[in-house]
Amino acid sequence: MARIFLTGGGGFIGCAVASALAARGDEVTAFDIGESPALKALRARAANVSFVPGELTEWPQLAEAMKQARPDAVIHCAAVVGIVNSLASPLYTMRVNVEGSLNVLSAMRLLEVKRLINLSSEEVYGPFTREVIDETHACFPTQPYGISKFAVEQLARDFARANGLEAIHIRTCWVYGPGLPRPRVPKTPIEAGLAGRAFHIPNGAGYRVDQVYIDDLVAGLLGALDHPGHQHDVYHITSGEAHSLAEMVEIIRELIPGAQLSIGDGAYEVAGETAVRKGALDCSRAADAFGYRPRYPLREGLAAYVDALRRG
Ligand SMILES: NC(=O)c1ccc[n+]([C@@H]2O[C@H](COP(=O)([O-])OP(=O)(O)OC[C@H]3O[C@@H](n4cnc5c(N)ncnc54)[C@H](O)[C@@H]3O)[C@@H](O)[C@H]2O)c1
Structure with a gap:
């Protein structure tokens, strides 16, 4: 203890x-x-x-x-x-x-x-x-x-x-995951999908982030x-991986059948400014030091999040 x-x-x-x-x-x-x-x-x-x-x-x-x-x-x-x-x-x-x-x-x-x-x-x-x-x-x-x-x-x-x-x-x-307080992806499209609301992300389809x-x-x-x-x-x-936001939207659509979700092309914006380039963060240092192994690739993590929100 x-x-x-x-x-x-x-x-x-x-x-x-x-x-x-x-x-x-x-x-x-x-x-x-x-x-x-x-x-x-x-x-x-x-x-x-x-x-x-x-x-x-x-x-x-x-x-x-x-x-x-x-x-x-x-x-x-x-x-x-x-x-x-x-x-x-x-x-x-x-x-x-x-x-x-x-x-x-x-x-x-x-x-x-x-x-x-x-x-x-x-x-x-x-x-x-x-x-x-x-x-x-x-x-x-x-x-x-x-x-x-x-x-x-x-x-x-x-x-x-x-x-x-x-x-x-x-x-x-x-x-x-459950409890995410800020109105950003993937919370916003998942909540809209579960509520049966159409949701469009104006830009950033190709933006890759971990x-x-x-x-x-x-x-x-x-x-x-x-x-x-x-x-x-x-x-x-x-997670050690960087999927595009379009891939994220596609996975959410598969997890919530009938969800009307879409995302536009063009630079992803945060607070009205083009977001800086991101990508994946290599976690091998944490893996070597104390055995860190991510268990939730994006699809599994989104599925767990959707399940948690469905359970309420
Ligand atoms: N959520 C993310 O995606 C993310 C990504 C990278 C790093 N982080 C870091 O993780 C940490 C936690 O983030 P989170 O997502 O849980 O945010 P959060 O806003 O949910 O939690 C922050 C907590 O700090 C408390 N707090 C704020 N100012 C305070 C103050 N002056 N005195 C006492 N308490 C105060 C808030 O009341 C809140 O409960 C932060 O340091 C953040 O920078 C978060």
């Missing part, structure tokens, strides 16, 4: 991580601005998950919560997430993501917590220069979200070196958490 302090424990990924930790008997303290319905439901069935409301940028709240939790390790999921949100409020994004993460590190130093698992993102790379990239690909993030995530990695790397901590960064890509099913990400995170001696401080945890 380990005691884990989990920031963003009310969120999409945080709540799934809390559920997996609780199922194996760990003690989880979920720290978040608010308690989501999903976290409330989890706490109703898992006595080893507790919730502490708090704001990452409020040092006393965070430090006191971590002190009470006496954790063996921290999993850091709390953030302002996504390009759209970060463009809407760049300063707040920097404050929460960068200052908030430094607060997490400072609290760890004070309380002598030695291991941080930080949720990072493929957005740290900016435009991919190859179809498949590994963790050595250059990082030139282009928007506030990716810049904040890269800043956190670099600051944590420096802080960890100077203070004898271990900060491990998990770069994942487009995570999907989409990872939530259960694979959680398995990889726990693998990194449990691994005794890391040789690296960055790992990819994704």
Whole structure:
């Protein structure tokens, strides 16, 4: 049994991580601005998950919560997430993501917590220069979200070196599955298909991106958490494949017979801008280090997601 302090424990990924930790008997303290319905439901069935409301940028709240939790390790999921949100409020994004993460590190130093698992993102790379990239690909993030995530990695790397901590960064890509909060693919076409609504994605048929099913990400995170001696401080945890959005739409159509879904050609756009080139994230470093093996290729992951939404 380990005691884990989990920031963003009310969120999409945080709540799934809390559920997996609780199922194996760990003690989880979920720290978040608010308690989501999903976290409330989890706490109703898992006595080893507790919730502490708090704001990452409020040092006393965070430090006191971590002190009470006496954790063996921290999993850091709390953030302002996504390009759209970060463009809407760049300063707040920097404050929460960068200052908030430094607060997490400072609290760890004070309380002598030695291991941080930080949720990072493929957005740290900016435009991919190859179809498949590994963790050595250059990082030139282009928007506030990716810049904040890269800043956190670099600051944590420096802080960890100077203070004898271990900060491990998990770069994942487009995570999907039950509980995905943001209105983006594959949530939007699947929900429309299940509701019998026609849905058209205006552009991006040829856009290739690595989409990872939530259960694979959680398995990889726990693998990194449990691994005794890391040789690296960055790992990819994704599906390892990049299908086009047209392929994704086609699979969803097959999974939901009669769904009226379509996608147009042309550059994929996010927040009115052409999205940077992406591709697949090679996961062989995580495979070699702690045996990470994605179990959900896109078709299987979409099928699991559709099944979960059908069950309600
Ligand atoms: N979902 C994805 O596709 C994806 C991809 C790559 C990386 N990530 C990273 O994974 C992590 C979790 O993402 P998610 O999809 O679960 O997002 P989410 O929005 O569902 O969860 C984030 C949680 O952080 C909490 N939070 C935000 N600001 C806070 C603050 N100031 N103080 C305390 N709590 C705060 C929110 O209330 C929310 O519950 C983030 O670090 C994100 O950058 C997500």
